[in-house]
Amino acid sequence: MIYLNLLCRGLLGAVFLLAFGGKVRSPAALRAFSGSLADLGWLPARLRPAAVVGLLVVEGATVLLLAWPATATTTAAGFAAAFALLAVFVVGVGLSIRRGERVRCLCFGADRGAMGVSDVVRNLALAAVAALGFGSSLIGGPAAAATAGGAVAAVAGGVVAGVVATRWDDLRFLLSA
Template sequence: MVYLSLCCRGLLAAVFLLAVAGKARSRAAYRAFAASLDDVRWLPPRLRRAAPPALVGAEAVTLVLLLVPAAAAPGCACAFVLLAAFALGVGRSLRRGEDVRCLCFGVDNGPMDSSTVVRNTALAACAAAGFAGTALASGPASGAGTVVALVGGAALGALVTRWDDLHYLLFSA
């Protein structure tokens, strides 16, 4: 279970690192992300203004927790809460017919659709598995196993951040 936890943490850390870095890489990127939340009409205006710094801050804190071995369980729990909220929020916007753009990783990947809900739900499941793996881990991991699990997870995480491109390649005619 320790390697499952390490792989999940590596995947989630890569996703949150690229999300934070993408949004915070420049003022223009951050402003574009913040402006994209204006299309989320079910959020009251006050929350739409507060959401960008709160989301980037929560993602950054989650990333740090995922990277600190002693904070693995809280990191996975925070990741689960954020990703479940993202999946529910996107689902709500889609049900309301809102055309919300995905700037999840700091670039415009076009309008969100049901595949964004699937991605966030799968990532939330990964966070739950990481939490369970951390809670059920017995004994230390070997050095080589740790590297393989973390690097493998991070590589998968990097692929997940290109979800929209992968979805287009695999499912578009």
Template sequence: MTMLQLAARALLVVVFGAALVGKARSRAALAAFAADLADFRWLPAGLRRPAAVGVIAAEVAAVVLLATVRQAGAVLTLGLLAAFTVATLQAGRAADCRCFGAARRGARGSARGFVLRNSLLAAGALAAALAPGGGVAPALAAAALAAGAGAGAVIVRWDDIAYLFQGPAAPRRS
């Protein structure tokens, strides 16, 4: 495996692992995620909970496959990213997906930032799928995994980092 492939897989495992934990860490988190799917008006209310469970199951499968069968994991990851991006663009804004533990309405990001983040992740999935195989020295493999995991941590905290670079909030008028 090349260093690029290892780093890309580590990045995606961290991001999708954090996303599924954020949604599935408790019954309340799952219920909140299902309720937030109301942002996608085309999804009937009766299908929100099954859709939420399906998303979590797909994310579990993506993490397992990325760790074991890289090309299948990368293809599933690309499919998930495409579906999430299309749904977000259809809604006109990023929904509260609770992907990374955000439990408040104010954590919603912009659709532009969401699409940019998903584009970067899609590039990682393509690298995981298409980078050639081959041996890597153990120290280099560890460095690639650490770099990928670190980049994944940055992606997980993307909205928080973007918040740091926003201008000050307008003062409230009473």
């Protein structure tokens, strides 16, 4: 279970680090992300600044909880925060798609155009990883013994999978060309 836990932590840690970093890398990127929230017809304008700050705080905290020298409590809290964020994203994007809104995705700092069903599917898959990681925190716990090589391989595999998840549309475009 420890290797599954480390893989899930690496994957979700990479996803949320890239998301957080993409938004705060420059004032212009942060303004662009904040502006993209105007596309969400269900989010009142007066709540957008709080939504941006809240999202950044929770994304940053999620990364720290997943990267923290692990205890079952901090790791489980990181997975719970990741799951909660992803659930909000699934519901929010799904609602926007259902309403016919064309919401731009600046989730990882670059404008990839309008979000679609593939974004919902990606976030559902990531939520499943968060649930799996949460369960592994409760069952095997991150304090269980692991070899250094196995731990590095599990985290590295998770990070690679996280980068692939955040750049899936780019990879799909390259492979289809």
